[in-house]
Amino acid sequence: RQFNVVITGASSGLGLATAKALAESGNWHVIMACRNFLKAEKAAKSVGIPKESYTVMHLDLASLESVRQFVDNFRRSGRPLDVLVCNAAVYQPTAKEPSFSAEGFELSVGTNHLGHFLLARLLLDALKQSDYPLKRLIIVGSITGNTNTLAGNVPPKANLGDLRGLAGGLNGVSSSPMIDGGEFDGAKAYKDSKVCNMLTMQEFHRRYHEETEITFASLYPGCIATTGLFREHIPLFRLLFPPFQKYITKGYVSEEEAGKRLAQVVSDPSLEKSGVYWSWNKNSSSFENQLSKEASDAEKARKLWEISEKLVGLA
Ligand code: NDP
Numbered sequence: 001r002q003f004n005v006v007i008t009g010a011s012s013g014l015g016l017a018t019a020k021a022l023a024e025s026g027n028w029h030v031i032m033a034c035r036n037f038l039k040a041e042k043a044a045k046s047v048g049i050p051k052e053s054y055t056v057m058h059l060d061l062a063s064l065e066s067v068r069q070f071v072d073n074f075r076r077s078g079r080p081l082d083v084l085v086c087n088a089a090v091y092q093p094t095a096k097e098p099s100f101s102a103e104g105f106e107l108s109v110g111t112n113h114l115g116h117f118l119l120a121r122l123l124l125d126a127l128k129q130s131d132y133p134l135k136r137l138i139i140v141g142s143i144t145g146n147t148n149t150l151a152g153n154v155p156p157k158a159n160l161g162d163l164r165g166l167a168g169g170l171n172g173v174s175s176s177p178m179i180d181g182g183e184f185d186g187a188k189a190y191k192d193s194k195v196c197n198m199l200t201m202q203e204f205h206r207r208y209h210e211e212t213e214i215t216f217a218s219l220y221p222g223c224i225a226t227t228g229l230f231r232e233h234i235p236l237f238r239l240l241f242p243p244f245q246k247y248i249t250k251g252y253v254s255e256e257e258a259g260k261r262l263a264q265v266v267s268d269p270s271l272e273k274s275g276v277y278w279s280w281n282k283n284s285s286s287f288e289n290q291l292s293k294e295a296s297d298a299e300k301a302r303k304l305w306e307i308s309e310k311l312v313g314l315a
Helices: 013-025 037-046 064-077 107-129 186-212 235-249 255-267 298-311
Strands: 003-008 028-034 054-058 083-086 136-140 215-219 276-280 286-288
Touching (some): 013 028, 013 255, 028 037, 054 064, 064 107, 083 107, 107 136, 136 186, 136 255, 186 215, 186 298, 215 255, 255 276
Parallel strands (some): 003 028, 003 083, 136 215, 215 276
Antiparallel strands (some): 276 286
16 A cells, blocks of 8 residues: 655745655555645646645644644644654744744744644654554754854854743743743744754653664754745845855755755665664765754653643643
8 A cells, every 4th residue: 555644834945845755655545634725736736746645634733732733633633643744933033022822932942842742742653553564753853952063153053041931831831931931032932942842852762662663753954945844934045045055065955955865764664773863975875863952851841741741642
């Protein structure tokens, strides 16, 4: 049979390129889990994904109600779930004030971490039931949340502190909108959310890999300087960032190449090891990368898991 992969945020950038790469292989049916139905349909058509290779299903990660609705709809579709890719993200580097998800969480962490946390937890049973031997749960990470690298040391740096803001609900009223309890900073909130993504992947691995045989993985696909992620950045940044990444840092990767990398983490039988954060070297071959101290802190991962469970209503 064809295998089913759910990709969140498949309406642009990395998610769309991955959907295309997997659909083209002929082995995959892609469920594009997107907040804007029409945009996703148009995007799929514009890159030439054959009609029978994809289904768009509505998912707004900034609303936990929508996440639950998506999981119900997916179950009702009767499709087995073979791989889940948590890819969608928002990035608000120039925001002066925080914005908030439907439940009142600061938007970057609310969307990128909490929305995906609930989604992944609710879909775990469906993954367990799949008869596909290479079933996987992938959460897209980033170098920017990784302070053991050069790019991860560009201020403001990620830092979850003792998670006091998160424990307080990130609502900007009775608690800080930032995980560490500090002043709002949109770029930092994004980086913090990516550290949460990487910690969550490892905690899933510790809790569920042995029992379920699901492979849990994260990755840094390279700097895809042309995607919509930078849409809220100032125009000069958007102009200079791609050539800067191409010629100075040499970390640049095209959307197509990044899509192939994520598609590899989805489907390549040789990338079956669980608990790994994949990266690619200059020759585009994958390797197991090291995470920063904070992004591999098992005690913090456990605490993050427990607080997140409470915030999304699982505990
Ligand atoms: P894009 O902005 O192109 O894509 C982000 C996707 O997320 C879009 O499809 C967007 O939907 C979707 N999205 C945003 N908010 C929500 C929401 N509330 N509910 C559902 N979907 C939502 O960015 P990229 O492709 O660059 O980013 C994809 C992933 O790659 C992210 O996890 C990012 O952190 C990661 N990444 C990116 C790097 C880069 O250099 N670009 C580097 C390292 C990691 P819509 O189309 O409706 O806006």
